Amino acid sequence: MGDATRERLLRTAERLLAEHGIDGVSLREITRESGARNVRAIQYHFSDRDGLIRAVLGRHAPDVDIARDELLDRWEADGADGLRGLAGALVRPWAAKLTDPDGGPEYLQIYGDALTRPDPLFDLAQIGEPGTSLHRWRMLIEPMLDADAIRLHRRFMAILHTITELARRARAEREGDHRLFVSSLVDNVTAILAAPPSDETRSLLRHRRR
Structure with missing residues (x-):
């Protein structure tokens, strides 16, 4: 075989x-x-x-990694667009798969299913293995986040929202211009990353750590 x-x-x-x-x-x-x-x-x-x-x-991972590394290189070189620039580096390489005729939309749907099923295929809190562009993104975004937001796995929440929304878009079989959708998704991911935990959440988190 x-x-x-x-x-x-x-x-x-x-x-x-x-x-x-x-x-x-x-x-x-x-x-x-x-x-x-x-x-x-x-x-x-x-x-x-x-x-x-x-x-x-894994068939699609090299394309995504190359695209994300290019965006992260650019961000590190000039700090382009601050936190939103890093949110874009998360979203846009995956979003490019919406128009990839070589199984891109299918990839997004399967990835979304793999992350959201009752028994996920990945360790959700640790997604992004060392050496991948996603791990690099996680490391670059960490200094920009509230310490409590990191403890609450805010980075994973941003990843999950991105993949879920892109999988939904791919499943809808919409063709044509995705620019507005992608820009709005970058906005939403930026908001997820930037939002400070509330006083209530911080109090509950401190209580849990005791």
Whole structure:
């Protein structure tokens, strides 16, 4: 079983997982639709369902990382647009997938499903492994956030809101100009990051830490 079979499985999984949801399609269906002859082809190439989903998401990770690193390089060079510039560096590389004909909208839908399902595929509080552009973004944004906001995982809230909204947009199958939607999403993410915790929230947080 070679690279061609692996690629067919990835493409088929991308389409079916986006259409039916992570838990809405069986590995057997994916194998059959891909045309793979060996019924254990997915296990051979990806080990299990989680491995397949991670491979589908990983197919798009290099594009996103390159785009985000470019924006972060630019931000570090001139501090462009302050906090909103960093919010844009989070949002825009993923938003570019809305118009990527090579499975971009499907990727966003699957990523949103993976993050919001009852049993997420990722450690939600630690999303963004070292060496990725998302980890770099997390480190750059941290000094700009309220200390209590960091303890409350405000960065993850911004990530989750971004992916959820982009997945919703991708699922709506809207074509054309996404600029207003993306700009508004950057505004919303900026507000999430900048909003100080209330006195009530701070009090409850101090009580929990005792």
